[in-house]
Amino acid sequence: MNKKIVIIGASGHGKVVANIAKLNGYDEILFLDDDTSKKSCGRYPVAGTSKDIRQYKGNYDFIIAIGNNRIREKISDMLERENIKQTTLIHPSAVIDETVKIKEGTVIMANAAVNAEVQIGRSCIINTSSSIDHECILEDYVHVSPGVHVAGTVSIGKSTWIGIGATIINNLSICANCNIRAGAVVVKDVIESGDYQGVPAKKKE
Ligand SMILES: CC(C)(COP(=O)(O)OP(=O)(O)OC[C@H]1O[C@@H](n2cnc3c(N)ncnc32)[C@H](O)[C@@H]1OP(=O)(O)O)[C@@H](O)C(=O)NCCC(=O)NCCS
Structure with missing residues (x-):
């Protein structure tokens, strides 16, 4: 079965996280980012914003790739409210x-x-x-x-x-x-x- 992951935060840090995901065997990698002008991050697509997390729930693993600690906490709380457990990489x-x-x-x-x-x-x-x-x-x-x-x-x-x-x-x-x-x-x-x-x-x- 395909190993799939949603990375929240399409930045330079996100590119590094995507590489770690790839090395951990994820073969489907996509990003979400609230900046709607971003269409890709490295080799991977930006498929939507943080509002779209529900459509990936259950089928994809999740990780946040945002360096700012406060924003990472906010998104992490949002995932918890949605009962989405994050992976570790x-x-x-x-x-x-x-x-x-x-x-x-x-x-x-x-x-x-x-x-x-x-x-x-x-x-x-x-x-x-x-x-x-x-x-x-x-x-x-x-x-x-x-x-x-x-x-x-x-x-x-x-x-x-x-x-x-x-x-x-x-x-x-x-x-x-x-x-x-x-x-x-x-x-x-x-x-x-x-x-x-x-x-x-x-x-x-
Ligand atoms: C926190 C940080 C971004 C603040 O930089 P800044 O906005 O330029 O800092 P400020 O405007 O408050 O202060 C500027 C003054 O402090 C000095 N200064 C800034 N960072 C300094 C540091 N780490 N050590 C010593 N002096 C420093 C500047 O030379 C400047 O001095 P001056 O007024 O005599 O010219 C910077 O210090 C820092 O640590 N950057 C590292 C970023 C990093 O780790 N990135 C990796 C992320 S994965």
């Missing part, structure tokens, strides 16, 4: 310890490494070549950008975004709704939501 080159727990809707990109006893929430993005070390807890809608290193026993709160190449040292807690900007090095707990940048990372007022 893991690139075959990612190295994931067998004890890792991953909730629905999460995508793990090429060459990511996720070590022992990590817990990853709903609709997270673990982007290309990032590493999440032992016993970290990532809450729902976290996005870890390419090349980020998260050391062991770190917790990252809901909807926090970690920008490209940032480093988080071990045994820290970062609260919900933070933007850790590109290249930042987080060396202390982050207890207040906001933007953090630099080495060591400081709140940007």
Whole structure:
């Protein structure tokens, strides 16, 4: 039987997600996007908008390919209201310890490494070549950008975004709704939501 998937979000990130879907054996891939000017995404068609999800329910798997954590949460809630369970997608080159727990809707990109006893929430993005070390807890809608290193026993709160190449040292807690900007090095707990940048990372007022 054909393996079919609907990807919500026809962007550059969507193209990367489509490739992971293909490598996971999906032979029918289509996109939905609320921007009606989009007709295709990479090699795949944009077949409608998020209002069209019901017509694919039951026959297709679903995944959201939207980098913005708030929008991803909104769409994820919409799928839940429709009783649509999202799939998870893991690139075959990612190295994931067998004890890792991953909730629905999460995508793990090429060459990511996720070590022992990590817990990853709903609709997270673990982007290309990032590493999440032992016993970290990532809450729902976290996005870890390419090349980020998260050391062991770190917790990252809901909807926090970690920008490209940032480093988080071990045994820290970062609260919900933070933007850790590109290249930042987080060396202390982050207890207040906001933007953090630099080495060591400081709140940007
Ligand atoms: C969050 C981000 C987009 C903000 O960029 P921005 O809108 O240009 O930032 P602001 O306008 O608030 O601030 C600009 C100032 O901060 C500096 N700045 C911006 N990002 C910085 C960073 N990551 N580290 C240090 N300084 C930074 C700029 O040089 C500028 O300084 P100036 O005023 O002295 O010229 C950017 O910091 C970032 O992290 N981008 C990474 C994107 C990424 O990870 N993409 C991968 C997605 S998969």
